[in-house]
Amino acid sequence: MKKIKLIDIAHGRSGDKGDAANIGIIAYDDEGYEIIKKYLTAERVKEYFEGICHGKVDRYEIPNIRALNFVLHNTLGGGGTVSLMHDAQGKTLASALLRMEIGI
């Protein structure tokens, strides 16, 4: 099994939608997109964010820009001005996902 760091094959951006965070992950090339499409499942992402994401994870494919979009529900401590989190807008969660290692 070969280990790949997600940050070496993809970039992304994250933000908030109320108490949900969205994380967009974009592969740099077609080969990278095939890897993230295969290995970055909603279940995998949900499991990875254990202790951070307290709701379900929705996953959407956007193949035209080699991207996946994840919506992590119940993640931002209530969101907006309710949240006590330092990163209440989930701005750093894309980086958090990019530190994942994938075994292929």
Next chain:
Amino acid sequence: MKDKIRIASGQGFWGDLQSIPLQQVTQGPIDYLMMDFLAEVTMSIMQKQKKRNPSAGYAKDLVHIMKDLLPHITEKNIKVITNGGGANPMGCVEDILKCAHKQGIKGLKIGVVTGDDILDSLDDLLKRGAGLDNMESGQKISDVKEKIISANVYFGARPIVEALKKGAQIVITGRTTDTSLTYAPMIHEFKWAWDDWDKLASGVIAGHIIECGGQASGGNFLGNWRAVPDLAHIGFPIAEAYPNGEIVITKHQNTGGVVSIETVSEQLLYEIGDPTSYITPECVADFTTIKLKQLEKDRVKVYGIRGKPATDLYKVSMAYNDGYTAIGSLTYSWPDALEKAQKADEILRTRLSDLGLKFDEIRTEFLGVNACHGPLASKQDEINEVVLRMGVRSKQYYDVEAFAKEIAPLILTGPPGVTGFAGGRPKPNEVIAYWPALIPKRLVKPKVEVVTT
């Protein structure tokens, strides 16, 4: 008909770089300048300001910006569209009129879009079947109705197009969608039909790309960020729109930053849900149909976009007061920085409990260790310093204020090696909780007026 129009982004949020609007109108050709000032909770902050002072309640920055822009936009016939009118578009226009008079500008037409503020007519609207239950949680409106401090309908491009048709050179709106500020000029100039879903969707996507300003032209770029040139002089994005719905995202020459497929792709994904249905008042855009092509340096073509019919609902953004929060922090240094910060957290929690204070939540984060990535953060053996950041939330002001008084005493009565309390005792903040809802379009109507200097 013009063969193309250039719509430039001037502000991506309330508080963005103040130099950009002038840069956009002076450093190269543009036809329209759009400025987005309104985030989800902004309206409630502005509503509060208006309550204290009836002439306030809009983005004051906008008046300063307009003062500098007026001579240039009148000379070059550049149109300006912005939602910086916030909770008081008419008050905003009055201040801009004053600036224009002082500069001796005559015959300038300013369009004002109102009607989005439904706070005073909630009872009536509910009787007429407005619904207004929380569209995310499903919670009933009756649970919070008495606490609501702002309620605004997200209008789209229609009222802006109407103001442009009436000859307005500046259009000031209250709560309109961020994207409408960009695609209203396309509909107006290219006479797109209101059921030409593909073209409308193209305009919406152009709007989504440029509405956050520098985030599309190299700012906050997670790809190869080191390679982004001269962010100190970043150029904000410009959408060059063509009658057939094709868009080119670019920026002025001789500015910093970069417009590439990577920077545009990151912004496309910003704050979206289901990419196949990005819902706006005028159409539903499908992000999975977008094609991107780098034409040359700092020019990305956006095309092939498909749209679907609009729904018969508007989104409504409401806010209500829901208690108080306070957040305090202290910095602990080597040796054993984290262990000391953890001990201080334990001591403070004991003291809060001894005082009998009640909180809905107490949250502790260690900045420098795990605040951003929680359990995913890598372990460091010996850190030089860590910031202990504690926050509380309660329905009771007293409890939050009492917490705020307990932070500083930790310096003399807790673990050693502590500093960083120069900011003083934290102040309790009012929690403004967000309540998104939907309302049938037939129940609300935007109002468009045009005033002349």
